[in-house]
Amino acid sequence: MLTVFLIMLREGLEAALVVGIVIGYLIKVGRRDTLRWVWIGIVAALLVSIGAGVLVFLTIGDLPSSVQEPIEGLAAAFAVVVLTWMLFWMRRQGRALKGELEGQIDAALQAGSTAALVSLAFVAIVREGLETALFLLALFRSAAATGELGPGLPLAGLAGLAVACLLGWAIVRGAVRLNLRRFFTLTGIVIIFVAAGLVSSAIGAFVDAGWLPTGNPALNLTGLLPETSPVGALLAGLFGYRAQPTTLQLVGYFGYLIPVLTLFVVGARLRMPRRTRYA
């Protein structure tokens, strides 16, 4: 039961985190008017996930990994691109920021930017949404078919999703309270780790799709921190933690993380002196 809870927490968390950041960001830059579109994106993603999940469940029962994994991989790759773009957009905004007057931020979100953020929310949910819907449906069916299990498993799954949503909401709430500069810095660093995790997830999905060769695990951290443990599941959901990453996944993870994080931190440092001079 704990396993089911943790799987759903993990699957839901990544989406909740990304959507939470997008919403927090739009509130922060004073574009609450665009939130309506984000919500439309969220609802559309849920409808697509549930609708397609139900359709697949009632017809072929389970989605072949040759369909599921490319969707997951491509969605992860798309999310990496938009998150990276968002990161550098935020840095530009941060640079344009004189002092800490939030009112001075030019929230000139282009139509294209809004569309990108809305599709990011959509993709973040659809990515795991279909698999999640199928998993939950299978749990309900097996609970109903074999009386011994009872409703415990599906309820544990729903509870996992609920906790993930709650955490996403907490992120929005926390983000709104931060001042703008701190919001950019903190969210930026979180985004970098999330995106690095998504790079590794995308590689994993492409391997499962048969598009990339399987590699032997470069590390085995199962003994230290299994993915199925609560902390492992949380880290997997937030930052793409894998107990047995392949060499390719590690290269992808750090190949993204190190340069982007360096650029981000160095960029932040370089701006500091100018800001203190004006202060």
Next chain:
Amino acid sequence: MPDLKRLMARLATLGALIAAAVLVVACSASGAAPSLAANGASLVPVASVRQVHVSISDAGCSPQDLQVPAGPATFVVTNQGSGSVLEYEINQADHVIGEVENVVPGLDRTFTLNLKPGTYQLSCPGGTTSASGTLTVTE
């Protein structure tokens, strides 16, 4: 902050809607579960597809070495372990050709492959002693 309250209310509504939708579908499907695959809606007629029952244990793939005749086969994967291993994969020359994830104890998950004669690798990541195995497909 009214916006957060509204956001929360929307989240709650969404959650309730999803739960209701999932419940409705699962209940309507569960009654028909045994005949689900045979009701003509499946892409491959079940009668002609060989079912191969395998399981995952905490040790890994069970059985570790599997022999199956060539042709379409549906792998029905169950988990006899505690849940430390959740994935069953079939690889050919370092490429995954079929797999199921999140096979929690108590849940059957299936995948179908059209197998050609040859030797394949089984993989149950996280298993202690039989995390990998061999699938031999005979003529």
